[in-house]
Amino acid sequence: MTRLPRTGTTLVELLVALPLALLVGIAATLLLLRIARTVRAQSAQLASSRELRQVGGMLAGELAPLSGHDLLAASDTLLAFQSPMGTLLLCDRPAPHAVVVAVPHHSDDAWLASVRPGDRVRGWHATTTPVDTPIAAERTVIAPPSVVGGAGCGPDRSTTSRRWRLPLDTGAVPFSPSGPLTVHRDVRYRHYRSGTTWWWGRQSRDGALWDAIQPVAGPLQAAALGGVRVRLLDATGAPVGPLPAPASHSRGRIAMAQVTFSLRRRASSTLQPAVDTVTAVVPLRAMAYRQRP
Incomplete structure (x- = not known):
């Protein structure tokens, strides 16, 4: 009788192969889980870094047009400044507490409708002596602007843009008709x-009050842990120190603002949060507030 060759797997072989297969499967699963955690951690780090870079870019867009004299306060918990809204031409002064203005040629004047009480108008007052430097003047808007009739604006009355009546407080120094006016808002x-949790938020002034704060970035590290660091630098990158008084000549040395954000995010492999840090260095414009326009 011919014996057929044996096929299949014996019980002993199965008892040996199954634990090995189980070990291989566990190792593969652990490797996949580790890869997934690494990918999630890298994605979270990229997302937080991208958020901080966007915040730094937004802040740079607001700070870049400023000079040192536009800064009102600077600390690790507060950065306040006068943000420019637009440029105007002086058309007329119908009353001590109002001016008639228009935007320069080919400019959109829709932003004028958003001007509100508490915004500030800057201009220049020319002295009687031609060689003297014009004096900076600033007045506060006391009511929303309104469209008025008439035509002609600017020193040569050639600007035909729509004219607006802008109510102002009664300042001691009048604006010169030959110089431009700029509108600023406290931010x-x-x-x-x-x-x-700690956040970085933005507010703008509305009259005597402030708008509701709008969160921009977070959650950040606590103030005591350096969630935000603000430094004012001169043109060489050296710290200027505490914010000088508004009339201080040393304000003209402020050439850059350096803001460092430390964003807190939950790490996947530990209960302790991870911290991502991004620094934005914003060069300010060179023209100082009291220089000749």
Whole structure:
């Protein structure tokens, strides 16, 4: 009788192969889980870094047109400044507490409808002596602007843009008709606490009050842990020190603002949060507030 060759797997072979296969499967699963955690951690780090870079870019867009004299306060919990809204031409002064203005040629004047009480108008007052430097003048808007009739604006009355009546407080120094006017609004960024987390938020002044704060980035590290660091630098990159008084000549040395954000995110492999840090260095415009326009 011919014996057929044996096929299949014996029980002993199965008892040996199954644990080996199980070990291989566990090792592969652990490797995949580790890869997934690494990908999630890298994605979270990229997302937080991207968020901080976007915040730095937004802040740079607001700070870049400023000079040192536009800064009102600078600390690790507060950065306040006068943000420029637009440029105007002086058409007429119908009353001590109002001016008639228009935008320069081919400019959109829609932004004028958003001007509100508390905004500030800057201009220049020319002295009687031609060689003297014009004096900077600033007045506060006391009511929203309104469209008025008439035509002609600017020193040569050639500007035909729509004319607006802008109510102002009664300043002691009048604006010169030959110089431009600029409209500014007080804006501040705050490092504030909401519940148990810290955020970076933006506010703008509306009259005597401030708008509701709008969160921009977070959650950040706590103030004591350096969630936000603000430094003012001169043209060489050296710290200027505490913000000088508004009339201080040393304000003209402020050439850059350096803001460092430390964003807190939950790490996947530990209960301790991870911290991502991005620094934005914003060069300010060179023209100082009291220089000749």
